[in-house]
Amino acid sequence: MIICAVVLLGGGAAGVFAWTAAAREPAVPRAEAGAIEHPPLSPVQRLLRDADDPLACAVSFTGDGAPAEPMLQHQDALYQDLPIPSQDGRVFGGWYPTAESAAAFDQTARVNGADAVVCQDQQVQLYGAWMTPEQNVAENAQIPILMYHQFTAKPEGESGWLRGNYAYIGDFDAQMSHIASSGFYMPTWDELSAFIDGRLYLPAHSVIITDDDADQSWFDLAVPVIDKYKLLSTSFMITAYRQDPPPSIYVQRRSHTHDMHQAGDNGKGRMVNWTADQIAADLNTSGDILGVRQVMAYPYGHYNDTAKQGVAQAGYEMARTIEPGLVTIGTDKLALPVVRIDYGMTVDALIKRIG
Structure with missing residues (x-):
């Protein structure tokens, strides 16, 4: 008669041993019978194995x-x-490719x-940085959100x-060239939200680029410029009118x-004019189409407390107006x-507004 028992080995592995009725000496564990x-x-190796994609990248944080x-x-x-990351009494300073760039809050290296x-x-390793709330306030960052609409190839502009x-x-093109060559930091919307909360440091030399309406001239004329300079931008799209996929990895819908x-x-x-429920229903439709909520832009810049209620009800954290100003803590x-x-605004005029 053969009796079997399962015995837990180190690390949670199980070995199966066998005894005969006549001899109680254990047989050789199966794991040792030729198995390698x-x-x-490691966690990185498991992540890459499961991804099974040559373009996959495992990002580790320190x-x-x-x-x-x-x-x-x-x-x-x-x-x-x-x-x-968030910690009481501290402000996160961003991710950097080296410990040295993290210690220096080097915005040109920040990822x-x-x-x-x-x-x-x-694989890639990123290093986090922290500062005090006082240091963050002393930066006095005032973040411009640029608002474009349509584009023309006519130097004299359009009529009407x-x-x-x-x-x-x-x-x-000249404006984007200036932004690309001047070391501007390009915050994401989740970073802007954390900055407003006082949880995240943004450099004073930051800018966000947006376009309203997703006009065809945006696709035909502006997006190639965005691609050329590799600048993160946001296209605020009216989803009842068009639902084009992102035209570039640098364009967020x-x-x-x-x-x-x-x-x-x-x-x-x-x-x-609509109720908060009607507004939320419309924005839910738009959010489902785009696959993201996060931030929206008010049509014509019109909004009131009911509009804000509907935006929040639909799960959007932020909304952009057409009122002039800069985003601060x-x-x-x-x-x-x-x-x-506006039409006729040169790169020099832009520099006067955003540096």
Whole structure:
């Protein structure tokens, strides 16, 4: 008669031993009968094995509050959803490629969702930095959100009542060249939100680029410039009118509502005519189409407390107005101001507004 027993080995492994009724000596464990034992995989190795993708990249984090586990990214895309650690009495200073650049808060080296993923052997290490709230306030960062609309290849501009909305593409190219060559930091929307809360440090030399309406001239004229300079931008899209996929890895699609870019009963936008429930329903439709909520832009810039309620009800954290101004710590997230770009605005005029 053979009797079998399962015995737990080190590390939780199980070995199966056999005894005969006549002899109680254990047989050789099956694990030793020709099987080759391998050392356990590291978290990075497991992540890459499970991804089974040559473009996969395992991002590991070092520093106080850093995630213990690596994060999967892809080398044909920008970084997505990098963590923003939070600690009482401290302000997170961002992720950097070396401990030295982290200690120096080197904004030219800082890594975020505006950067393409570049890995060596499918791995990269990022280092976190921290500062005091006093240091963060002393930076006095005031973040401009640039607002563009349509674009034209005519230096003399377009005719008609929307003439001011059109940026000459030559001016736009010069403006983007200035931003790309001047070391501006390009915050993501989740970073802007954490900055407003006082949880995240943003350099004073930062800028966000946005376009309203996703006009065809944005796709035809502006996006090639965005691609050329590799600048993160946001296209606020009216999803009832078009639902084009992102035209570039550097273009984020966000909501300009689904179908509220129309006049309501009092001649102003539907955003200030509809109930909070109606607004939320429209924005939910738009968010489902785009696959993201996070931030929206008010059509015509019209909004009120009911509009803000509907935006929040639909799960959007932020909303952008057309009111002039700069984003600072403590800015109302549902009333973000902008720097409007009009026809005839040269790069020198832009420099006077944003540096």
